[in-house]
Amino acid sequence: MVSEHITSSEERPLTRDEASRARERQFWLSLYEQMLTIRLFEEQVNELYMSAKMPGLAHLYSGEEAVAVGVCAALRRDDYITSTHRGHGHCLAKGAAVDRMFAELLGKQPGYCRGKGGSMHIADQESGNLGANAIVGGSAGIATGAALSCKRRGSGQVVVCFFGDGALGQGLLYEAMNMAALWQLPVIYVCENNLYNEYTPNSETTAGDMLARPRAFGIHTEEVDGQDVRAVYAAAVRLVERARRGEGPAYLHCNTYRFYGHHVGDIQRSYYRSREEEEWWKAQRDPLKLLGSWLREQGLAEDSHFAEIERRVRALIEAGVRFALEAPYPDPQEVAQHVYA
Amino acid sequence: MVSEHITSSEERPLTRDEASRARERQFWLSLYEQMLTIRLFEEQVNELYMSAKMPGLAHLYSGEEAVAVGVCAALRRDDYITSTHRGHGHCLAKGAAVDRMFAELLGKQPGYCRGKGGSMHIADQESGNLGANAIVGGSAGIATGAALSCKRRGSGQVVVCFFGDGALGQGLLYEAMNMAALWQLPVIYVCENNLYNEYTPNSETTAGDMLARPRAFGIHTEEVDGQDVRAVYAAAVRLVERARRGEGPAYLHCNTYRFYGHHVGDIQRSYYRSREEEEWWKAQRDPLKLLGSWLREQGLAEDSHFAEIERRVRALIEAGVRFALEAPYPDPQEVAQHVYA
Amino acid sequence: MSMPSASSTASAPQAPAGWREITLGQAIREALAEEMRRDSRVLLLGEDVAEAGTPFKVLSGLVEEFGAERVIDTPISEAGFTGIGVGLAMTGMRPVVDIMFGDFLTLAMDQIVNQAAKVHYMSGGKLKVPLVVRTTLGATRRSAAQHSQSLHAWFSHIPGLKVVLPSTPYDAKGLLKTAIRDDNPVLFFEDKMMYQLRGLVPEGEYTIPFGVADIKREGSDLTIVATSSMVQVALAAATELEQLGISAEVIDPRTTSPLDKQTLIESAKKTSRVIVVDEGYQSYGVTAEIAAVISEGAFYYLDAPVKRLGALDVPVPFSPVLEDLTVPTPAAVVEMAKTLCGRV
Amino acid sequence: MSMPSASSTASAPQAPAGWREITLGQAIREALAEEMRRDSRVLLLGEDVAEAGTPFKVLSGLVEEFGAERVIDTPISEAGFTGIGVGLAMTGMRPVVDIMFGDFLTLAMDQIVNQAAKVHYMSGGKLKVPLVVRTTLGATRRSAAQHSQSLHAWFSHIPGLKVVLPSTPYDAKGLLKTAIRDDNPVLFFEDKMMYQLRGLVPEGEYTIPFGVADIKREGSDLTIVATSSMVQVALAAATELEQLGISAEVIDPRTTSPLDKQTLIESAKKTSRVIVVDEGYQSYGVTAEIAAVISEGAFYYLDAPVKRLGALDVPVPFSPVLEDLTVPTPAAVVEMAKTLCGRV
Ligand SMILES: Cc1ncc(C[n+]2csc(CCOP(=O)(O)OP(=O)(O)O)c2C)c(N)n1
Numbered sequence A, B: 001m002v003s004e005h006i007t008s009s010e011e012r013p014l015t016r017d018e019a020s021r022a023r024e025r026q027f028w029l030s031l032y033e034q035m036l037t038i039r040l041f042e043e044q045v046n047e048l049y050m051s052a053k054m055p056g057l058a059h060l061y062s063g064e065e066a067v068a069v070g071v072c073a074a075l076r077r078d079d080y081i082t083s084t085h086r087g088h089g090h091c092l093a094k095g096a097a098v099d100r101m102f103a104e105l106l107g108k109q110p111g112y113c114r115g116k117g118g119s120m121h122i123a124d125q126e127s128g129n130l131g132a133n134a135i136v137g138g139s140a141g142i143a144t145g146a147a148l149s150c151k152r153r154g155s156g157q158v159v160v161c162f163f164g165d166g167a168l169g170q171g172l173l174y175e176a177m178n179m180a181a182l183w184q185l186p187v188i189y190v191c192e193n194n195l196y197n198e199y200t201p202n203s204e205t206t207a208g209d210m211l212a213r214p215r216a217f218g219i220h221t222e223e224v225d226g227q228d229v230r231a232v233y234a235a236a237v238r239l240v241e242r243a244r245r246g247e248g249p250a251y252l253h254c255n256t257y258r259f260y261g262h263h264v265g266d267i268q269r270s271y272y273r274s275r276e277e278e279e280w281w282k283a284q285r286d287p288l289k290l291l292g293s294w295l296r297e298q299g300l301a302e303d304s305h306f307a308e309i310e311r312r313v314r315a316l317i318e319a320g321v322r323f324a325l326e327a328p329y330p331d332p333q334e335v336a337q338h339v340y341a
Numbered sequence C, D: 001m002s003m004p005s006a007s008s009t010a011s012a013p014q015a016p017a018g019w020r021e022i023t024l025g026q027a028i029r030e031a032l033a034e035e036m037r038r039d040s041r042v043l044l045l046g047e048d049v050a051e052a053g054t055p056f057k058v059l060s061g062l063v064e065e066f067g068a069e070r071v072i073d074t075p076i077s078e079a080g081f082t083g084i085g086v087g088l089a090m091t092g093m094r095p096v097v098d099i100m101f102g103d104f105l106t107l108a109m110d111q112i113v114n115q116a117a118k119v120h121y122m123s124g125g126k127l128k129v130p131l132v133v134r135t136t137l138g139a140t141r142r143s144a145a146q147h148s149q150s151l152h153a154w155f156s157h158i159p160g161l162k163v164v165l166p167s168t169p170y171d172a173k174g175l176l177k178t179a180i181r182d183d184n185p186v187l188f189f190e191d192k193m194m195y196q197l198r199g200l201v202p203e204g205e206y207t208i209p210f211g212v213a214d215i216k217r218e219g220s221d222l223t224i225v226a227t228s229s230m231v232q233v234a235l236a237a238a239t240e241l242e243q244l245g246i247s248a249e250v251i252d253p254r255t256t257s258p259l260d261k262q263t264l265i266e267s268a269k270k271t272s273r274v275i276v277v278d279e280g281y282q283s284y285g286v287t288a289e290i291a292a293v294i295s296e297g298a299f300y301y302l303d304a305p306v307k308r309l310g311a312l313d314v315p316v317p318f319s320p321v322l323e324d325l326t327v328p329t330p331a332a333v334v335e336m337a338k339t340l341c342g343r344v
């Protein structure tokens, strides 16, 4: 979510051109800030794991920030998303707060799910996040059903279903896409193609042409550079507007890369992907660097802007982690609560 | 299965041309005979139902005979098929005997499954039929696994997976096709598109372009007039040879029509399909009539041939039903047998 | 509200004032129609539910009244449309999903068990899934192994799900209305052989709470706990037993989750002898839990071990002569009761 | 063959002659490797089973020895590759399919329950499905509700399936070899927290028959029936109980289907008091069947009701402080045993 109305802090009234440039700067810097928030959030998660302060594992989103941020920037707060095991980025981009997310990851009571969900099940219905899902492809039906609900209720909401390339292996996805196409539902399937299903390259798991799959089900399909947040945003705006106008579902294939291992514990990766490959993506295809360079080139932002943003984000993350570390665990009796509504 | 070697009963040695014509006649007449066997078998099944001699229901294959017969004619006896709830045609075409099939449908002990399977589960491993399946799409994995088995064993066998257009709704099919394509397995997916899923036209259940679906998974795909046994056979031969040569899986989309209701009890059908539509298919697109006319036009066969075939088939069916009606039910103690091997 | 004691198998000459006699199939249809009129968020989804009204014709007429937007024919995609049901339920609708044969639940297990059942808990109580999955159970329809199972034990095992097993038109209607109003995922199992069973329902509106067992017949010598299709079997057995001077109490838990343990245990304490009858496979089935609960709760009152009678532990065979051997019958219950009461 | 009584939790200073100490993970790997060497029809299929050797690293090294033709990485298609396993098994191969987390079995239920389990019966005994599905169970790994379930009760309920729950390296190796040689579909559940558990196995070849419970510890005052992950819990409790002067017998059924009822009942007759411990959800779980079987079979010998201790009937929560409350512990078993033996 990006605030749509901006005000300038400068003194004299802005010219039309200046105003539009300011708006542009502010918009892209806010996306930059969100991506950086995710990046530093994940760094912190990794540290919590390394220092044995976080229970269990987590799947880091670093490297893929442009997808979540670019797509969610095209959404209203009341639009829905469904997310995945690699879901911190979606959750933050849709509008969740850092502190309550950390609290959830630590299993603490003020966490978004009172510590019951953890990293793989974070949900925040207030910002429209129907939940991460630890079953690969498990939310394809849920997202499609939410879209049917939006259509029936005439609410004008749309739904984004995030999933990884691995979910292309799950039959449920095709069942859901078929119905979305039949009933022209306002749902956008966003595939985060980071080339791997856990430790196996998707060339070994995915036959034929990935893009031909949604197309075969009559779904409008586009492909985008998932490291370029501007490209992702532009495509998402197009597809979201389409869906909101009642023109039916779409599929957005985002080519991207995870900078860390499959999860925080996946340190020795050379047997399935090379260090050179990783270095290339980090050096050449980092979504933060790409947006930063462009903003500099355009003269829209300079060092001071980035420094200011980084300062702010670091403070936010730091405060969030502190909040979570200090937060209480849920009361033992909560274990038997919320089994039934 | 069609016998590949033929002998002539005439006196003088045949010329080369005459021999080839005789072979051709015999081949197509044998296919005609198989189709007629299925047709009359199904008529008899319907009568057994109407006269309350058959337990439960059955899904008749009448109208679709050219698919099973055309495809199975391209197979070796040791090739495998998997079949469906509408499976009598597949079973007969692959080489099962009429009498033991009737016995199975009546729940009798000499039935192919000792009466335990019934119409929806007939299997005959001796003719390579791995079984009908009462779960729509349920055999997609089995057929694909059998193909992997053929490949691992280097047996040169191929597998045909029969299913209806309704199975396109089942995610399992796409999971299986993906793996068949990845591993280049000798399996041919044969879709019997008879336009309906039970009582719902498939235009209401199937989005996009059906043929694009297998193609999207990298599967060689062809479409054929499923009422024209010659076309089906020609396509099947091509795809089977391809698969046997190790060139991987294929998908054959057969456009066809069931002449009866969804099952024997589905008498009032006008709410989902018109009598005119049914009449048109029966009058214009009956696979028996189409092959018969062609044989006549080509001068390959005349009335006497057809009369002779019909006499033979009727006798076979009659004897088969009698056998089944007179056959004993399984011993009660069989109920607890065969739970475990 | 308690039902007037009219035979529910034979058609009563005249229903008492304020009551009507209908079939179980009609009861289901009425419950759905009433709830759909009451609450526009209720909608139906499944294969051939609209014009066809399902193969069992239970839904006939609903699409005509409520339109194709609320009675939705789906492709043959049990996992997909159950998942769609979960998504609908999470976002303000109250879907009723139709799984034609209970055997096809196998295809939707992930959506039911890993998604629907857990969303409320995993979200710390923030999201909820008011979803009803209507489906069937029961054998003896000559439909063989993949169309005859009674798989309700699986769902009773999963926290977060509720499981309903109506045995009369009265229960079916009242329980289905409760299921639709419940904020949790509910599995509603209908015996496909019982759609023609007739029984009385009140003229007016009523619901039946979950977790309240119904004493279908009072007795003092023996308790027969029976579910779904087995309630009529137990009642028939009880009638026969009466001839033999054995007074059998027949209790129908109506919901296996929540389970009304107290009523079961109290009856067992009263009669000291218990038989549990259910059409699911016997081993690791519903009879095991109920027997264990009673064996523990009424331990010091029991004169004999709690006996169980589930379906034979075999895939359901097609052949009628075999299939009929797999399902508990009144005769089998009577035999067991006689042994239990020392009458043989 | 019986195992020398060496502690299976602490590393023994020196294994007795003819025996080696290995982990449960190694035991699985050895069983697979030995069977693959013995029988070329055996092959493995699953997600990340080859180079990665599964996330639990249990299969490390197998692809190097047997090649990618026999250790096959699949797409994330549990239904699809389980179905492929069924087809392989029906046509002369002996596949071992890997379902990474037992929770994902939900996706393959139709292939396991409606296909694999029923093919032999439905075909009148002509076709068979020698398929092993290896998978995991167990909580306390901080993996939350969709990665922590113990769903073995579901499969124990289905005729045509066999269900194996090894609790030691010795059992794991011997039972897995038996599973691979069995002509039926076998569900083989490994506790994911137990892969590092050490124990003795013989140097040579051995197998363990199904349906034979193992008395893990003899005792006279109380029987604790425990499965899989709960065997160590029961043994720990038994050690504590010994301090209190209560002699507990610990019995591990090892397979829930077939179930060695006789050994369970005999032990119950001997001790007169029984606790059943299992990590599946308690209600309608494995403890129910075992308790029902014992309550019936040892009815006249029991001094107290059979007590059950399953997992709490809640989706498994993420937070460690909550998760740890859901699984039976030695302390909980001890408490229950004390009450049962009148020590409180
Ligand atoms: C149904 C299911 N099968 C297997 C797993 C184990 N698993 C977790 S993440 C993962 C890989 C997912 O790959 P992809 O969808 O590409 O997402 P990525 O991790 O690359 O973001 C697997 C196999 C799972 N969680 N769910």
Ligand SMILES: Cc1ncc(C[n+]2csc(CCOP(=O)(O)OP(=O)(O)O)c2C)c(N)n1
Pocket (backbone or CB within 6 Å): B059, B085, B086, B134, B135, B136, B163, B164, B165, B166, B167, B192, B194, B196, B197, B198, B262, C047, C076, C078, C100, C104, C107
């Ligand atoms: C998984 C599953 N869902 C539903 C059914 C009920 N059913 C039996 S046949 C059928 C329609 C199948 O249509 P199609 O695949 O086109 O085959 P056809 O009957 O037209 O030959 C349905 C829905 C089933 N048997 N299995």
Ligand SMILES: [Mg+2]
Pocket (backbone or CB within 6 Å): A164, A165, A166, A192, A193, A194, A195, A196, A197, A198
């Ligand atoms: Mg990926």
Ligand SMILES: [Mg+2]
Pocket (backbone or CB within 6 Å): B164, B165, B166, B192, B193, B194, B195, B196, B197, B198
């Ligand atoms: Mg069809």
